Amino acid sequence: MPAQRRLSPWVWVTTLTVVAVAVVAFLAVRADQAAQPKPTASASPSASASPSAPAAVPNDSGTGRRIVYSLSQRRVWLVDSGKDARRTFTVWPGSVSPLPGTYTVTFRNASATGYDDVPIENVVYFSTRSGVSIAFSNAKDGSSPSPDPGVETGGIRTRTADGAAIWDFGSTGTTVSVVE
Numbered sequence: 144m145p146a147q148r149r150l151s152p153w154v155w156v157t158t159l160t161v162v163a164v165a166v167v168a169f170l171a172v173r174a175d176q177a178a179q180p181k182p183t184a185s186a187s188p189s190a191s192a193s194p195s196a197p198a199a200v201p202n203d204s205g206t207g208r209r210i211v212y213s214l215s216q217r218r219v220w221l222v223d224s225g226k227d228a229r230r231t232f233t234v235w236p237g238s239v240s241p242l243p244g245t246y247t248v249t250f251r252n253a254s255a256t257g258y259d260d261v262p263i264e265n266v267v268y269f270s271t272r273s274g275v276s277i278a279f280s281n282a283k284d285g286s287s288p289s290p291d292p293g294v295e296t297g298g299i300r301t302r303t304a305d306g307a308a309i310w311d312f313g314s315t316g317t318t319v320s321v322v323e
Contacts, residue, residue, distance in 0.1 A: 200226050201322045205245060209318040210269075210279075210309065212299070214240055219279070219305070221312045229312070232305040234279070235288050237296040241270040241277045246319040251310070254283070257298060261286060265301075265310035269319040272297065279313070281306025 200220045204211040211220040211228075217236055220228040252266040261282045268278040277297030282288070285303045301309065313319070 198231050200228050200231075204320040204322050205318065207318065209320050210248075210313055211320045211322065212241075213322050214243070215323055219299075219301070219309070221308060230305075230308050232301065232308075234305070235300040237275075237277070237298040237300075238292065239272055239275040239277065239295050239297045241272055241297070241321045243321050243323050246270045246321065248313045248315050248317040248319060251313070251315060255280075257282070257288075257300075261288075263298075263300075265306035267309050267313045269313075270297070270321075279306065279309045 198216070198218060198220075200211055200222055201213055204220075204222070207222075207224055209222050211222055212218075212234075214236070216233075218231060218233050220231045222228050246269040248267055248269050250268040252268075254262065254264045255266055257263045257280070261284070263280045264283050266278050266280040268276055270277040273295075275295050275297040277299070279299045279301055281301045281303050283303075288300045
């Protein structure tokens with residue numbers, strides 16, 4: 144019987160490392176896809192505020208450079224500092240909303256697929272609630288979301304131009320203030 148050749152320890156370590164990295168990458172992609180937005184039927188945003196009459200930034204939204212998201216108004220403000228917004232617009236919220244409070248942009252993804260199988264882009268994550276990731280994003284084709292109240296999603300869908308504005312403004316570490 145011929146002698147069996149043993150593999151050296153570095154071969155085992157390298158193989159296990161490659162497998163572990165592949166598993167983590169796979170799980171990250173799955174988690175990202177699971178966190179994609181699909182707003183509920185109750186959301187019906189109006190057109191973005193005109194530059195001549197922007198909606199006022201909520202008083203209880205903090206200070207400094209931040210993204211402000213109002214749950215009741217379904218509106219976002221991009222604020223450089225103080226009370227003056229660079230831009231404001233309405234959004235379609237997901238079925239899982241963040242609690243009022245202060246958060247930080249933790250992760251960004253240039254493109255993915257939403258729960259509604261629509262390609263999305265400009266995904267800016269800032270919170271989780273009940274195991275659901277909460278993020279801003281927009282559909283690549285500019286479509287508005289189709290309602291599916293049976294799916295839990297923390298996606299906050301925007302129009303294309305508004306999604307690009309959040310992407311440009313909301314780098315990792317940017318403050319997100321959620322108000323009632």
